[in-house]
Amino acid sequence: MFHSSTVTQDTYFCREFGKRCLLDVQKPEWLNHRVKTSDVFALLQRENRPMTRAQLAASTGLARSTVAARVDTLLRLGLVAPYGDGRSTGGRPPSLLAVNPQARVVLAVDLGATHARAAVADLSGELLAEERADLDIADGPEAVLSWVEDAGRALLRRAGRPLADLAAVGIGLPGPVEHSTGRAINPPIMPGWDRYDVPARIQRAFAVPVLVDNDVNIMALGEQHAQFPEAQDLVFIKVSTGIGAGIIAGGELQRGAQGTAGDVGHIRVGRPSEVVCRCGNVGCLEAVAAGPALARTLREDGIDVDGAAGLVELVRSGDLQAIHAIRQAGRDLGGVLAMIVNFINPSVVVVGGALAAAGEQFVAGIREVVYARSLPLATEHLRIVTSVTGERSGVLGAAAMAIAHALSPEAIEEASLALSS
């Protein structure tokens, strides 16, 4: 192999060549230099089994002394812990090491229009303590985030964990969010929240990183982590008073340039419609297939329903008009989903939100159109299912988002540096 110039991040400055160079990374002394603590942690996490130092050295190609030093850092950080005993090759048994999910905890918060749910989770995403409250997001950020602060402290106490164990906070909001700054941007149902600095407010109480995203994105993450950990391409569609989608493609949540990716509620449905949407356009998916639209349709037929729960109740009781309405909503949704399926080829589509409780009647309408209008190859292994995590999907996803940050290579390297300084 020859010296050759490269701009990739994982190559090192070559002293002979005078540039970032491909050849240098092949040399063992450089390999030992460039493999970081977070790489060793990532390997243990990926392998998802206890390993000895020798196995780690063999898997990484690192010198044993280097592995020992990295492992020592991870042990001191608590992120890795001894696990039973390895198979002995004579003499002292080599000790096994495993990721330690109890090392730290995260605070996960799911804020809806009229409800809030908060939980403390360990680093595996298991919820250790959980709380739910009726809370109006329209009360404004100061009132709502004060509740988050109080609930967070109470939950840490209930989980028996000191404040120092908290690694990060994840929060979902019911509106568009600029993920990079943690601010809601022009949220329609959240007066007083526009561009409010959520992380800064939370950090007054908890001096840790605070990640904020919209509710549908965290629901997608929650369902993926809890039910489909192998799925790299998953679409979560939430149908309640509005309609929105969380899109995971190639294992990554797709937020788009302004954080509005997945905002599918205002795509025009394929059939003629005169219904004017709250956005001012005519025939939006949300205006014909969300909860309020179905309630209106049924009212025109002389049936009064009490919100999404009332509608679901009617469907379950076998009311033909309600079943007809929910089937049609499923078909309208299916038309938009067919486009998404053709476009990004997910392996799983999860239907969540209040209307998902209508179950098979709703999903049957969706399947009918998705399978008819998508390419056979795109639907060959496609699963269209209702959410299993239900009301917990948001809080599970907020935990997953906070954990991913707490265990990111950057966070581990920063913690390692703090240890050695």
Ligand SMILES: [Zn+2]
């Ligand atoms: Zn609209």
